[in-house]
Amino acid sequence: MQIQRVVRDLVTTKRTFWLQAKALRVVEDYKGNLEVAVDPIGCKPGDFVITIGYSAARIATGNPKITTDLTIGGIIDHWDEQRWRS
Amino acid sequence: MQIQRVVRDLVTTKRTFWLQAKALRVVEDYKGNLEVAVDPIGCKPGDFVITIGYSAARIATGNPKITTDLTIGGIIDHWDEQRWRS
Amino acid sequence: MQIQRVVRDLVTTKRTFWLQAKALRVVEDYKGNLEVAVDPIGCKPGDFVITIGYSAARIATGNPKITTDLTIGGIIDHWDEQRWRS
Amino acid sequence: MQIQRVVRDLVTTKRTFWLQAKALRVVEDYKGNLEVAVDPIGCKPGDFVITIGYSAARIATGNPKITTDLTIGGIIDHWDEQRWRS
């Protein structure tokens, strides 16, 4: 699983059926690469999270029909890696 | 899920059975790397989209027999990342 | 799906059961990275192809027991990206 | 499978259901890239381990409903690659 930081929400009016009504967040790694994850937990921008990829991402939403390849799996209590501060 | 931009359609006369009759788009990330995605939504060149990978890509087409590993999952309403402008 | 170019055939006398009797091609991306793909279509060296990865690669062979993680999914009619010419 | 080194435990109070009660470890590769893995074996910081990714990661926990994409599969008895020492 990856360690990523929540950047903001993502708004997509036109969306495939099985992603509808799911909260989507833009997340970034410590290099600033952006990805999009389903958020079943309720995160705020700035939260450090672990994200789950591949087939486990679908299961982690609570419904394997949800067509995501990245899902937030937990909020890290405290993360103080130097690399994230630059 | 990745954030990519639709570049153009892809024409492949000779194609495996389960990809036939599917719209294929060339998409690029902000670094200009090109990939090919199935488009079940109907995107135009220049649209910023989220793309779904791995086993979820098949399900996102509406038919898990469709042999794709990348499917467009939604059109982003507004994307103004600086990196994409260069 | 990736865009790759067929380089040549791959000969492997000793091979696992489910890959036997399958045509294998060495393919390269525009950076020259080499991979090996099952070819259910019949490609020639120099053909530009789209390749399908992950679980979809198995299904794209026509038999999901075939243990491949990369399968050629179609021949691109015309590809004239500058990057490939260098 | 990857070769990684256990760095420390990861504490996440807020976590999806199927990851609850699982030991999570921060692991790093020889370049210092960090990931998070489920640890069904009981590793200590500093242990060199092999980690299993993708769908096999779920099965390797002993319960495929566990929504992980990376699971520690074994402790390497002795690892003395030069690259890890720098």
Place this chain on the structure above:
Amino acid sequence: MQIQRVVRDLVTTKRTFWLQAKALRVVEDYKGNLEVAVDPIGCKPGDFVITIGYSAARIATGNPKITTDLTIGGIIDHWDEQRWRS
């Protein structure tokens, strides 16, 4: 599938159940990146092999319960890429 070279065996006394009794090899790509693969064929150090990843890796062992994400699929008869010699 990737093209890799067998480096040596990997000894892991403490190992998850479904990897027990499986031969593990350290393999490298032409850049020298190391990974670990299950070897159902019987390779020697120095052999050039094709390796199968993701869900196909489990099936290629002959038993999909084997929790590997990389399995050797065949020995290449002859490989003389310049890049491997440096």
